[in-house]
Amino acid sequence: MSTSKAILSTAAGGSAGNAASKPRSHPRKRTRNQFFAFRGTLSKRAQIITAAFASLFVLGLWEISTRLGWINAVFLPPPTVTIETLWNMILHKNLLWHAGVSTLRIWVAFSLSVIMAVPIGIAMSSFRGVGAALEPIVDFIRYLPVPALVPLSIIWFGVGETTKIFLLWLGTFFQLVLLVADDMRRVPQEYVEISYTVGARPAQMLSDVAFRAMLPSLFDNLRITLGWCWTYLIIAEIVAADNGLGFVIWAARRYMNTSEVMAGVVTIGLIGLVTDQVLRLLHKRLFRYL
Amino acid sequence: MATAPYLEFDGVAKYFGDLEVVAPSFDLTIQRNEFVVFLGPSGSGKTTLMRMVGGLETPTYGEIRLDGQPIGEPDRERGMVFQSYSSFPWLTVAENVAYGMKYRLDLTPERKKARLDHYLKLVGLTDFADFYPNKVSGGMRQRIAIARTLAAGSEVLLMDEPFGALDAQRREGLQIALRRIHRQDAKTIIFVTHDVDEAVFLADRIIVFSKRPARMLEDVDISAELGPERTLELRDSEAFFKLRTRILKLVRAATGEEEKV
Ligand SMILES: Nc1ncnc2c1ncn2[C@@H]1O[C@H](COP(=O)(O)OP(=O)(O)OP(=O)(O)O)[C@@H](O)[C@H]1O
Ligand SMILES: [Mg+2]
Numbered sequence: 001m002s003t004s005k006a007i008l009s010t011a012a013g014g015s016a017g018n019a020a021s022k023p024r025s026h027p028r029k030r031t032r033n034q035f036f037a038f039r040g041t042l043s044k045r046a047q048i049i050t051a052a053f054a055s056l057f058v059l060g061l062w063e064i065s066t067r068l069g070w071i072n073a074v075f076l077p078p079p080t081v082t083i084e085t086l087w088n089m090i091l092h093k094n095l096l097w098h099a100g101v102s103t104l105r106i107w108v109a110f111s112l113s114v115i116m117a118v119p120i121g122i123a124m125s126s127f128r129g130v131g132a133a134l135e136p137i138v139d140f141i142r143y144l145p146v147p148a149l150v151p152l153s154i155i156w157f158g159v160g161e162t163t164k165i166f167l168l169w170l171g172t173f174f175q176l177v178l179l180v181a182d183d184m185r186r187v188p189q190e191y192v193e194i195s196y197t198v199g200a201r202p203a204q205m206l207s208d209v210a211f212r213a214m215l216p217s218l219f220d221n222l223r224i225t226l227g228w229c230w231t232y233l234i235i236a237e238i239v240a241a242d243n244g245l246g247f248v249i250w251a252a253r254r255y256m257n258t259s260e261v262m263a264g265v266v267t268i269g270l271i272g273l274v275t276d277q278v279l280r281l282l283h284k285r286l287f288r289y290l
Numbered sequence: 291m292a293t294a295p296y297l298e299f300d301g302v303a304k305y306f307g308d309l310e311v312v313a314p315s316f317d318l319t320i321q322r323n324e325f326v327v328f329l330g331p332s333g334s335g336k337t338t339l340m341r342m343v344g345g346l347e348t349p350t351y352g353e354i355r356l357d358g359q360p361i362g363e364p365d366r367e368r369g370m371v372f373q374s375y376s377s378f379p380w381l382t383v384a385e386n387v388a389y390g391m392k393y394r395l396d397l398t399p400e401r402k403k404a405r406l407d408h409y410l411k412l413v414g415l416t417d418f419a420d421f422y423p424n425k426v427s428g429g430m431r432q433r434i435a436i437a438r439t440l441a442a443g444s445e446v447l448l449m450d451e452p453f454g455a456l457d458a459q460r461r462e463g464l465q466i467a468l469r470r471i472h473r474q475d476a477k478t479i480i481f482v483t484h485d486v487d488e489a490v491f492l493a494d495r496i497i498v499f500s501k502r503p504a505r506m507l508e509d510v511d512i513s514a515e516l517g518p519e520r521t522l523e524l525r526d527s528e529a530f531f532k533l534r535t536r537i538l539k540l541v542r543a544a545t546g547e548e549e550k551v
Contacts, residue, residue, distance in 0.1 A: 190375035193346055194435075198442040199366035199393040208392070212380055289379050289422040 077259040086263040095248065099267055102237065102244040105161070106229045109168030114222060117173050121180025126206065131181070142174040146232050150239050159240035164233070171232035172225050179221040183214040216287045223279045230268055296322040296478060297343065297446065301352035304338055311335040313503035314351055320480070320495075325472050327489040328482045329537070330499025330507075331545045336482045339504060340448050343480065344368050356446065366393070369439030371449040376435035377423045384410060384419040386434045390442030409437040412471060429453075429460035436468065440475060447479045453488065462522075465491055469520045486541060490534045491520055498540045508540050 034040025042050070059079045065071050066078040073081070089095035124131040124138075146167055153170075157163040187210050195205040237246025245264050252260035296319075303314035312335045320326050328336040341347040342354055345364040354361045356368070369390075377386045387409055391402050410416045413433040423431050432452050439447055453461045469492060472479055483489050489496050490512060498508040515533055516524065524530055 188375040190372045191378065193344070193364070193370055194372070194376075194378075194438075196346075196364035197344060197366060197368060197370045197444075198390045198438070201393075204393065209378070213378070215380075287380075289424060 074256070074258060077262050081259050082262040082266055085259040086266060089248075089260065089263055093248075095263070095267065098243055098245050098248050099271065102233055102246065102268075103271065105164055105236075105244065106168065106226070106233055109165045110172060110226055110229055112165065113169050113173040113176055113225075117176035117180055118218070121177045122184050122206070122211070124177065125181040125184040126210075134177075138174050138177055141170075142178065146171045147235055150235065154240060163240055164236040167236040168229055168232050172229060175228070176221070176225050179225070180218060183217045183221060184210060186217065187213040216283070216290060219279075219283055219286070223276065223283070226275065226279075227272060230272060234268075294322075295319045295355075296324075296357060298355045299339075299352070300355065302339075302342070302349045302354060303351040304335070304342065304347070305350045310503040311338050312349075313505045316352070316504065316506065318497065318506065318509075320478060322478055323472075323476050325469075325479045325481065325492060325494040327493035327496045328480065328499065329484075329486065329489045329496055329541060330504065331501045331541075332484070334499045334502045334544075335504030336499060337450055340450055340480055340482060343446065344370050344448050346370075366390070366442040366444055368446045368448060369442055369444030371432065371435040371439060371447065371452045373451045373454045376452070377431050377438070379423050382420050382422055383415055383426065383430070383434055386423065387415075387437045387441050390438040390440070394443070405441055409441045412440070412474070413437045413467065427460070428456050429464055432456070432464060433467070436471065440471070440477075445478060447477050447481075449479065449481045451482050451484065454483070461485075461488065466520070466522070468492065473518065486534055486538045490516075490530060490537055491525060494518070496537060498537070498544060500544050501546065507544055510537065510540075 033042050033046045035042065062076070063078045063080060066073045066076055077085070086095070120130075120134070124134050149170060150167065153163050153166050157166055191209050191213050192205060195209040200208065233244070234246040234249070237244040238250045241247045245268055249261050249264035252258075252264065298320075299316050299318040301315040301317060302312060303310075303316065304312035316339075328339065330336055338347060342349055343356075343361065345361055345368065361368075377383075378389065381389060384406060388402065388406050391397060391405065394402075397405070407416070410419055413436055415430060415433055415437065418426050418430060423434065426434075435452070436447075453464055456464070465488060468479075471477075481489075481492060483492075494511075494513040496508075496510045496512055497506055498510065499505065500507050510533075512533065516529060
């Protein structure tokens with residue numbers, strides 16, 4: 001009894017952000033944090049503090065273990081050294097420019113994937129004929145590992161930008177098509193029928209209702225696939241590039257410059273972290289009604 | 291009441307592959323402005339019958355006619371109110387109701403606005419116009435759906451267990467509201483429910499179905515016994531109680547032995 005009350009009160013505390021549901025005025029918002037309760041709630045502040053502590057702990061452990069010589073600093077430079085190198089690379093080695101080049105490649109290739117995958121995916125799940133025709137092809141290509149196609153794509157497109165864009169597109173398009181098709185399939189049949197019974201034509205139903213209904217999950221899937229792009233980008237840049245973060249990392253490896261390798265890796269992680277947070281925030285803004 | 295047939299099931303049968311869902315030959319005539327409740331065991335084919343009226347399924351045999359015309363594609367003439375997913379979460383209450391008129395070219399924007407206000411008021415949602423559906427109660431969400439079909443200008447309302455997920459308190463309020471709307475707006479309503487009490491309270495006429503494949507077991511004229519006016523007092527009356535008991539027995543018989551315990 002008392003536990004269920006606690007859950008109720010924390011749940012109320014958690015949603016008190018909405019101005020509409022704040023009629024009672026407690027002197028202090030009471031939020032019992034439930035660290036280890038299954039699907040328990042945790043206040044925003046507690047979450048941030050927890051995240052900060054966990055990160056600091058990992059960094060601290062890493063720093064100490066290299067400082068104390070448990071791990072050879074040549075193989076794994078400590079965080080302080082990595083950050084210092086990162087800063088030096090920004091100042092003297094155009095790190096930001098390389099990061100910009102990589103990011104640009106990702107956005108170009110990813111946009112291409114999205115522009116193609118969204119309509120095709122929708123068509124695949126909306127029209128049985130299209131689905132039947134494309135599913136086996138997409139499924140086959142989807143399972144081909146991108147690195148296996150690197151040699152072919154170099155033969156086809158040389159070592160220029162086309163190869164890189166192609167590899168990135170290859171890695172995301174076929175996955176995305178199926179995810180989009182699934183998003184569309186999950187739109188409740190009721191929505192479709194409501195639309196038809198107020199007089200919508202199929203095209204109107206698709207754009208006004210079905211597409212609108214799938215938007216939140218589509219957005220989520222785009223956010224997740226965007227992350228995969230980095231994997232393929234590094235492969236592409238390692239094999240055939242003279243700029244970009246993959247090139248920086250690979251070049252540093254040649255001289256056993258592990259701190260520069262680490263700095264490159266950390267840059268990718270930071271870009272990923274920031275992008276993901278921005279997209280999450282955008283998701284919240286766009287889909288307030290959820 | 292005019293006696294010209296309005297909605298006619300003429301020799302209808304429905305199969306899903308080998309599964310016989312509506313037994314041949316199903317005949318039923320519904321008058322304009324009648325409130326008909328379909329009552330019967332789970333899986334008997336009530337939803338299927340209703341979906342055929344909506345144009346969302348087609349009869350395997352026979353024909354359904356509305357005002358003499360065979361029913362074709364879905365149309366705003368026949369509006370649906372579902373039990374769940376009955377409103378769009380990304381639209382506000384008012385936008386959901388207005389969606390019913392989105393594809394109507396015969397209304398000016400001013401007319402649409404006036405109708406929107408009218409139907410919001412009719413279902414008691416004026417104060418919640420700018421809320422999103424996830425911020426209002428389940429009962430209000432069903433009101434949204436009802437107002438949307440009315441705003442669309444549907445002449446026939448097809449309601450498939452629309453109050454099924456609501457608590458008794460809310461159901462009662464909605465039943466009274468729906469009955470009032472039915473009389474005020476002169477719509478023809480087909481309403482599916484499992485709740486005998488709800489059926490007797492709402493219906494002009496109750497059709498009791500057999501187990502699958504659906505066959506009409508009884509056609510009970512409720513209005514002949516209770517009259518058109520339905521109030522809370524009526525619910526406690528002896529006439530209501532007797533009628534309810536009678537229908538309950540019919541439904542039990544239709545459902546069969548296993549649920550008699
Ligand atoms: N599209 C379909 N394809 C195949 N079978 C279907 C389809 N729609 C319904 N059925 C089957 O037809 C039968 C009747 O279903 P229906 O939904 O009409 O019953 P119902 O009377 O509305 O039941 P309930 O009271 O449980 O809602 C069920 O056995 C159901 O599984
Ligand atoms: Mg049903």
